[in-house]
Amino acid sequence: MGTNILITTIGRRGTLTKIFKEELHKIGGKVIVTDNSSLAPALYQADDYYLTPRIDAPNYIDRILDICQKEDIKVIIPLLEQGFSILGQARDTFKQVGVELLLSSSKVFNLCKDKYNLYNYFREHEIATPETFLVEQLQEKNVSFPLFIKPRSGQGSQDTFIAKDRRGLDYFIDHMEEIVIQEYIQGTEYTIDTLSDLAGNLLSAVPRKRIEVRAGEVSKAVTVKEERLIKWAKEIIEGLGIVGPANLQAIITLEDEIKFIEVNPRFGGGVPLSYQAGVNYPKLITEMINGKDIEPFIGDFKEGLAMLRYDTPLFKAVGHES
Structure with a gap:
């Protein structure tokens, strides 16, 4: 019997879903996907799909466990960073029913999602990276424009902006929550x-x-x-x-x-x-x-x-x- 894989919060990742479906069929497995919306297009590319509550709902993990048992799932691959912490906390629960959560430790993804902490990690390990600082450190810095602005935490490159001058920088400081300011490269x-x-x-x-x-x-x-x-x-x-x-x-x-x-x-x-x-x-x-x-x-x-x-x-x- 092949290995069945569950991909959560699939959204519009239809090509990825089709890749898993095609390759798993060759080795006797199948891909099951989830989302909280029936209008997520990638749902309909999988072998089967399930609708779930929102990731932050109290019954979300129970729903995922139920799907794993129904479909004989061996591994969960999460795609949405907002759900990593919740799924990570249930890692041992998944293991007890024979399911591997293919996700790095909470320590790792918490470091990676915080752009300022990751910057400090890079500096400590002599990995070249653009200079990055917080709004409260602005007074200490002799900045030159343009500057790159992005959320301190976030997935993908959405909500990233270029501040061409001080007026633009002040606008982003006033209208965005918890940003990092980065040297423009x-x-x-x-x-x-x-x-x-x-x-x-x-x-x-x-x-x-x-x-x-x-x-x-x-x-x-x-x-x-x-x-x-x-x-x-x-x-x-x-x-x-x-x-x-x-x-x-x-x-x-x-x-x-x-x-x-x-x-x-x-x-x-x-x-x-x-x-x-x-x-x-x-x-x-x-x-x-x-x-x-x-x-x-x-x-x-x-x-x-x-x-x-x-x-x-x-x-x-x-x-x-x-």
Whole structure:
């Protein structure tokens, strides 16, 4: 019998869902997905789906446990950072019923989601990163514009802005809650998709150059074999102790220096490109969950493969209540 995988809060990640469905079918498994909205389009790409309460609802974990038992789920892959803490607290409960939560520890994702604490971690470990500070530290800084503004906590690159002058900076300070202010770096943006085993050993790292981003998610990208990015990805991912999928954000500056910006302990929006480049995530996750030793293949992927996204509508009959 194959391994059944549950992906939570699937939203519009239809391509990722189809990848898991196709690959798991080859090895006798299936993919089940959840969301709290019947209008989440990726629900209808899976083998089956379940609607759940909101992540912060008191019966959310009970609902997930019920789904796991009904569908003989062996591993849960969460996608939405807002649910990591709640799912993480139930890790032992899932283990008791034979379900692995493929998610890094609470210590890891709490560090990664806090952009200022992650900046301090980078500095302490001599990982190059743009200078970053809080509003209350502004008086001590001799800042030069433009500056990059983003929420201290957040998922993806939405709600990020450029302050071109002091007036713009004051506007963002007044209208946004708990921001970090970052040195503005010119250069080329990269994402490195990674996968680590349950012991935190890096198995795969695929850098991709971000060509175009829309609504906070990459829409055009191309894989590149930039050995420096791969080397640093291994050091950062294993240093943090990340397990399962993750992605790192970096910039190669006009002076050819690498500066790391973010670490996200989850699948990135552009991970279908890394799959097409040779990283079979469903198969690898199934093998690691079943205790198989996997030989790392870091840097072994197809270079120069581009992903060009486009919109595809899904038509579904719904009731008036939707």
